[in-house]
Amino acid sequence: MAQLDYETHEHDVIVIGAGGAGLRAAIEAAAQGVSVGLVCKSLLGKAHTVMAEGGIAAALGNVWPEDNWQVHFRDTMRGGKMLNNWRMAQLHAQEAPERVLELERWGALFDRTKDGRILQRDFGGHRYARLAHVGDRTGLEMIRTLQYHGIHQGIDVYMECTIVRLLKDGDRVCGAVGYWRESGRFVVFKAKAVVLATGGIGKAWQVTSNSWEYTGDGHALALWAGADLIDMEFVQFHPTGMVWPLSVRGILVTEGVRGDGGTLKNSQGERFMFNYIPEFFKGETADNVAEADRWYEDKKNNRRTPDLLPRDEVARAINAEIKAGRGSPHGGVFLDICTRRPADYIRKRLPSMYHQFKELADVDITKEPMEVGPTCHYVMGGVRVDADSTQATVRGLFAAGEVAGGMHGSNRLGGNSLSDLLVFGRRAGLHAALYAKDFGGQLTVDSSQVEVITREALAPFDRVGGENPYAIQSELQATMQKLVGLIRVEAEMREALTRIEAFKARAGRVHVEGHRQYNPGWHTALDLQSLLTVAECCARAALERKESRGGHTRDDHPYTDDQWGKINVVLRLENDALRLTREPLPEMPAELKQLFQERK
């Protein structure tokens, strides 16, 4: 056998992905005294976390002393329509405040209350103003803080390095194979434990707030390595993305606009959200404009505006308004903050939104309403993990952040992502390090596995003629947008699955031109493998769940079904075939169930 051409790095723990969860995991693992490698698909500090806007949800109780972890837990479970892994939701609510305060000790500067504490902002589905924030660029503050803290912790950072497969030694994970973008050369990471922190899958849709990196790598890596995925049918369409100009369609408009006083209106100027208050949230939502308006100033004696219902509810409402012909000129609805708030306030609280609309759409949001519509934003589903340790169903594999499933149930509340990254990033780093310390025996990397992986990865260069990777990617995006989007029906999802099979066949014939050095065509071809895998997982799971719940809406099964409320759809590979099972949701203990009865 010829000498394989790759370099090898060995660590106790490697973390794949360097957004909030990956950085936090690496920092925690390093604090446990083990050797840590952090692999970034882009340059350090550019991961998707940088784009998060509104804030980090944590029951600090700085603005509302009534707030506590139980209330946050309850909001999170109700936002997820009770399909969340209760233990993850509990740990998240309990630990988020300490994780935020820790960021402050590492140098983060959140906006302040008048008495010098961390200010908190209102967001959809949160009973109290709960989001620690920095204007509308909270993600930037978070990733910079973690980045500049992290670089002094003795972590080896591997930038612009994409992982294509995990390596197995028997039934345990023992490392990963990737390539350097710059040189196109392969690299093997030999590791006792692997933490996946790769984010989401939004690039499988056409209109998305997600960047090119979001191709479901971690989901696919885990699945291929034999791990379970759960809840893959639940994809969040954020209600407010930009709709115009076309080139910026999908770019996020923070929920903070509504948290800070913005309201949704249709082409007739009507605040339509009052027509879409579901039974489930009637008790806590204002049913008339007068009460909703009073709520901004007096939250004790008024119920909250329906503009701040959870994201799934608002996205469906906007979609219905557009379909009914009451949309804005460019196919969205209006989001208006300028009639309630003065220009100075808007520029101070939402500087990045002001800038984004001014520069990219010629819209001055201090003077006129924005046009917004749903955009694919987040996947609730992901790697099935143990709540406390974040360990996947394969030994040595851990997952945190968006790539992990369960925490958010069928719909994530705004602000709960950044806190999820911190809480479970830390737990993943801790438990991966403990696992690595306990690891007995020799680590063995099977070079024949590496050989197969690298040979497959290079195949697109050798083919002649063949398919263009960009074309397949864009057709897949159009298919998912049209057939497995915000509103779904059986026939369309079946059609999507047929098309995905055809795309998979075409992906096997992909050809790329040029050489291995920094070649985006080749990178796109390799990313197609994971993108097609997650698209299929989503369509399969969505076809299976015959009800509507959270981020999964079926026109042919429009109601929420209690029986489905006790079931996770689980996907795993068996003999290279995708196998789907229905498995029972973990049962919440009685003392937590009580939290849902008290306030009825």
Place this chain on the structure above:
Amino acid sequence: MSTFTLRVFRGAGESGEFKEYRVESEEGMVVLDLIHRIQATQAGDLAVRWNCKAGKCGSCSAEIDGKPRLMCMTRMDLFQESEPITVAPIRGFPLIRDLVTNLAYNYAKAKEIPPLRLKPPEADGTYRMMQEDIDRIQEFHKCIECFLCQNVCHVIRDHEENKKVFAGPRFFIKVAGLAMHPLDTLDRTTFTKETAGIGLCNITKCCTEVCPEHIRITDNAIIPLKERVADEFFDPIVWVVRKLGGRDKPARS
């Protein structure tokens, strides 16, 4: 719909040339959209860095008609259809391929900066900071690390040898952000002078002009840092106080 001619730099390492592409553009498009169109239809291997496409991540820096800008925030309606548009990699850093450069210098400089040294908390275990005391630093924290300021800074743009002894504007705002941080206790004056080399900056404000986040780098960060260095090293009273102790030891690296 209009059609533009883009002259895009193609090459690697030391060599390369501009190649012309004819690309269609629709209303509201930016330069990065056209680069993506070239990739998808004419040159699949055209190398470019980008992430957010919304001016938030600072990945897609380039020199467009000679002007350093973010490709994702440069709208096509700035240009005449009849004139070709030149898109080149930022010149201040070594070329990897096409529009992608090696930014390792910046990551190395970032690591040299002594991190926050935290003061003890209040009695209740938390920290208090007033908004007015952090407004200035929040301005610095807006930095998206596009490194356009580093790219245009003439101390290093045409003087490779200065890179060893000069941190550059992006890292002066980082140091200033720490120096003004209400919770920090570390004196970085010696670091600022000797390791970061702030004396080499002669305040031409090129960095400030090019900043897409409109951070007043020169006025709000560099000049105050220079004043601190001057006070510390050239003011006799401060010198005596420092000799007598009372502050933390200056950081050296």
